[in-house]
Amino acid sequence: xxxxxxxxxxxxxxxxxxxxxxxxxxxxxxxxxxxxxxxxxxxxxxxxxxxxxxxxxxxxxxxxxxxxxxxxxxxxxxxxxxxxxxxxxxxxxxxxxxxxxxxxxxxxxxxxxxxxxxxxxxxxxxxxxxxxxxxxxxxxxxxxxxxxxxxxxxxxxxxxxxxxxxxxxxxxxxxxxxxxxxxxxxxxxxxxxxx
Amino acid sequence: xxxxxxxxxxxxxxxxxxxxxxxxxxxxxxxxxxxxxxxxxxxxxxxxxxxxxxxxxxxxxxxxxxxxxxxxxxxxxxxxxxxxxxxxxxxxxxxxxxxxxxxxxxxxxxxxxxxxxxxxxxxxxxxxxxxxxxxxxxxxxxxxxxxxxxxxxxxxxxxxxxxxxxxxxxxxxxxxxxxxxxxxxxxxxxxxxxxxxxxxxxx
Numbered sequence: 001x002x003x004x005x006x007x008x009x010x011x012x013x014x015x016x017x018x019x020x021x022x023x024x025x026x027x028x029x030x031x032x033x034x035x036x037x038x039x040x041x042x043x044x045x046x047x048x049x050x051x052x053x054x055x056x057x058x059x060x061x062x063x064x065x066x067x068x069x070x071x072x073x074x075x076x077x078x079x080x081x082x083x084x085x086x087x088x089x090x091x092x093x094x095x096x097x098x099x100x101x102x103x104x105x106x107x108x109x110x111x112x113x114x115x116x117x118x119x120x121x122x123x124x125x126x127x128x129x130x131x132x133x134x135x136x137x138x139x140x141x142x143x144x145x146x147x148x149x150x151x152x153x154x155x156x157x158x159x160x161x162x163x164x165x166x167x168x169x170x171x172x173x174x175x176x177x178x179x180x181x182x183x184x185x186x187x188x189x190x191x192x193x194x195x
Numbered sequence: 196x197x198x199x200x201x202x203x204x205x206x207x208x209x210x211x212x213x214x215x216x217x218x219x220x221x222x223x224x225x226x227x228x229x230x231x232x233x234x235x236x237x238x239x240x241x242x243x244x245x246x247x248x249x250x251x252x253x254x255x256x257x258x259x260x261x262x263x264x265x266x267x268x269x270x271x272x273x274x275x276x277x278x279x280x281x282x283x284x285x286x287x288x289x290x291x292x293x294x295x296x297x298x299x300x301x302x303x304x305x306x307x308x309x310x311x312x313x314x315x316x317x318x319x320x321x322x323x324x325x326x327x328x329x330x331x332x333x334x335x336x337x338x339x340x341x342x343x344x345x346x347x348x349x350x351x352x353x354x355x356x357x358x359x360x361x362x363x364x365x366x367x368x369x370x371x372x373x374x375x376x377x378x379x380x381x382x383x384x385x386x387x388x389x390x391x392x393x394x395x396x397x398x
Contacts, residue, residue, distance in 0.1 A: 030210030037217030044224030055357060055385035056245040060373065062382050085366070141365040149259075150241040150362030153368070153388055157243040171370065 060169065079131060080138045081118065081123045083155060084177060086186045087146035091116050091155075095123065096176065104176050108184070111154040120162055139167035141176060142148060144186055235306055235328055236260035241362035242391035249387060253353045255344065256387075258304060261361040263368035264330030267343055268304030269354065275300045277350035278343075279316075285342060288313055305329045309339050333371055341375045348379070359387040 077096040084092040089111060095103040109115040128134040139159065143152050152169070159167050163181070173181070173188065181188060238258055253274075258266040269275055279299045283291060286309040291299070295316040306328035307315050318326055332339040348354050356376060360369055376384060 027207075029207075030214045034214045034217050036223055037214060041217060041221050041224060044221065044228050048224060048228050052248060053240060053359075053387050054243070054245045054390050055247045055249045056243055056388050057247060057383070060377060060382045062380070063377050104359055110226050143370075144369070145365060145367030147366045148362060149360050149364045149366055149369045150365060151385060153241040153243050153362070157245070158385075161244060 005115065017113055056153065056160075058156070058169075075138050079127060079136050080140055081120070081127075082140040082142060083169075084180060085141065085143040085147040085149070085151045085155060086181070086184065087144065089148065089151060090184070090186075091125075091151070092180050092184065093119050094176065094180070111151050116155065117158055120158060120164070124162065124164070134163075135165045137164060137166065140162050141167060141169045142171075142173060143169065144181065145189065146187060196233055198359055204347055212398075214250060235266050236262075236264060238361045239363070240359060240387055240389050241272055243388035244391055245388055246390075247385075249385065250355060253351060253355055255347050255354045255356050256304065257340070257344075257356065257358050258306075258362055259358065259360040259364045259369060259372060260330075263364060263371075264306060264328075265333060265340060265372060266304040266306035266328065267331055267340065267347075268302065269347055269351070270303075271351065272300045274347065274351040274354075275302070278347050279312075281346040281350060282309060282312060282343070285346060286310065286312075291316060308332045309342075312358060333375060338378070340372065341379050344376065344379050344381065355383040357387050358384055 080096060082094055082096065086092060091109050091111060092106050093109060093116070094106045096104055107119055109119055124134040124137055127137040141152070141155050156167075158164075178188070224282070236258065237388070238260060246295075252271065254270045256268050256270070258268075260266075262303075269278060276296055276299070279291065279296060282288070288309070291313070295313075297318045298318075298320075299312075305312070305315060307326075308329075308331070315326060315328075331343065333341075344356070358372060373384075376382075
């Protein structure tokens with residue numbers, strides 16, 4: 001019979017050696033993977049909003065129909081400080097006089113740190129010397145229709161920073177207010193609609 | 196003189212540990228990220244030193260854009276469902292299908308007159324962004340914002356009201372929203388601002 005030549009028999013002939021697969025290194029180059037990992041980390045870090053917005057609490061008095069006007073306490077004008085928030089980031093502050101002479105000196109200022117805040121602190125000191133405590137101060141905040149909402153927040157913020165205990169947002173304007181508004185060329189009318 | 200020979204070292208570094216750290220951090224950020232919901236209008240909120248965090252639940256958010264357009268939404272999906280029932284009843288809209296209710300529940304906020312709500316909730320997800328939302332009506336005779344706030348407060352008594360308003364909005368537009376709220380006997384609300392440290396200078 002003819003002999004078949006198989007590789008097995010051939011191997012046998014060469015001696016009893018085991019077939020070994022070639023030894024490969026198990027090390028993989030991870031550099032690319034690390035790069036990818038950090039790229040994604042950067043993305044998620046930037047997409048995460050860490051500083052959550054904060055809330056500022058506002059309490060408004062209930063509308064007039066619920067309150068008896070007689071029950072409202074009267075506040076001496078000399079304890080008040082009025083700030084008119086106007087358009088173009090302008091503020092006009094004044095202290096009304098106790099008599100009804102209507103003579104007021106108006107400070108034109110802005111909402112920077114050296115602006116409204118300093119005026120308010122001066123006023124706090126003045127009230128403290130006159131009435132014994134700066135907590136007696138009552139700030140009347142009167143935003144004009146064309147003023148930016150941002151400035152209302154600024155003023156409310158100043159109240160919190162300077163520890164003003166009593167303040168109110170008021171929508172009614174009196175004599176001195178209209179005089180000031182007229183003088184400085186502002187308006188009580190809302191801005192013309194533009195779309 | 197013989198040159199001092201510096202031993203040659205392999206430049207390959209074992210990256211395994213670094214890789215581990217990278218993916219650990221990655222997992223952390225993926226799990227903690229909450230994507231910002233699609234906003235109806237870009238609103239740049241003013242900064243303040245207020246430190247009170249916004250409560251996580253039961254919020255009725257009124258957004259006012261710099262043009263004075265008003266959008267409302269509640270945060271809780273159950274409340275949204277009940278709210279829609281009330282809206283449908285109040286404005287006698289056609290009864291929404293289950294799919295439409297589900298669609299409404301997914302809306303963080305909306306800003307269309309009530310009559311157009313069926314159109315809004317009938318739209319498919321990809322068309323929703325194309326619908327122009329002109330803002331909630333606040334006419335003196337037909338103050339839908341007031342109605343919506345009242346109905347939301349009926350379905351969820353614990354709702355707190357927050358106003359998120361662009362810093363450049365004219366005050367009269369904010370005032371209109373506040374007056375509307377006060378007409379609904381809401382005298383206490385939150386203004387949403389971004390955080391600023393007290394020392395930081397204002398622009």
